[in-house]
């Protein structure tokens with residue numbers, strides 16, 4: 001359960017909200033939590049008690065796929081109401097965060113310069129004339145202004161600052177105040193599965209501002225830890241943020257479809273939350289690059305929005321809402337893919353591909369398990385970092 005935020009978040013680069021901004025941001029968060037707890041679950045009832053029986057009476061069959069369920073539900077006033085509110089909340093959220101960051105952008109750029117003017121332990125490489133992949137630049141992903149690639153100039157840190165503060169509100173607290181929930185979850189799974197392995201070279205692909213990168217550096221302080229992303233302003237912010245936290249990581253601007261690392265370089269390559277925002281063609285190319293830069297015996301480890309194959313059609317409709325109404329154009333094709341498919345085409349042996357689910361037991365402790373044979377959909381309803389993890393060792 002998320003808690004409403006009081007200042008400050010725990011590091012120097014985080015943009016601060018003034019009184020009114022904080023009130024607006026917390027109001028949006030409270031509204032989002034109310035929707036999750038009290039409004040979205042009602043859609044299942046509308047479907048079971050009204051839409052589905054009406055459809056079955058008329059068509060003399062059940063709906064054939066998630067697209068048909070979406071078509072039915074989106075004619076329902078209840079569904080239209082929550083869908084409209086959910087989209088409006090998304091826009092309110094980014095407007096609030098965007099204004100808050102823009103107001104203090106000059107200060108944030110000065111802070112980054114100040115942090116980086118002292119002795120640094122990590123590095124940052126940016127590319128001149130870097131071209132953003134069109135699947136990210138053509139749309140403001142999940143309504144985030146400027147998407148990941150917006151770059152307002154050579155000192156700009158806006159995209160990173162917006163994501164750092166905004167992700168907490170967007171994910172209703174699940175990322176944690178350090179924006180590292182996804183990375184911490186992967187590290188936890190890694191340690192459960194490979195308790196004695198100490199990887200020496202680790203790469204976080206699609207690292208954003210490094211929230212998913214730093215937990216690897218904290219867990220394995222002797223390792224050489226890299227993060228790559230397309231967004232220059234994400235990476236500038238991430239580099240300054242890592243330095244102010246005293247955590248060593250090497251960031252570089254790269255399109256992960258074409259990494260500039262040598263073959264067989266890394267022991268471990270991680271991704272979190274990357275594939276669902278990436279075109280199908282690019283996702284496959286990225287996984288081929290991950291395979292190339294991994295050593296034989298190295299591990300590819302991933303987390304993302306769960307695949308959908310075992311969910312009911314109504315759950316599939318609900319989980320794919322973002323693809324149609326929240327500027328996540330690749331989300332639905334991702335949830336329709338399989339881990340075997342994307343890893344198999346890259347060179348991993350399909351028989352080596354594993355999938356694990358993380359749940360909580362009744363004492364609140366995490367558990368890691370294979371898909372339950374009964375109720376296979378039960379563990380497949382989490383968001384990023386909560387639900388499914390998958391990967392393979394390179395033979």
Ligand SMILES: C[S@@+](CC[C@H](N)C(=O)[O-])C[C@H]1O[C@@H](n2cnc3c(N)ncnc32)[C@H](O)[C@@H]1O
Nearest residue numbers: 148182206207208211212229230255256272273
């Ligand atoms: C949802 S964010 C996740 C960030 C981070 N992994 C985390 O868990 O906090 C997805 C990230 O993937 C990056 N990304 C998408 N396509 C990419 C590509 N082709 N090359 C490098 N990064 C990419 C985006 O720029 C964005 O920062």
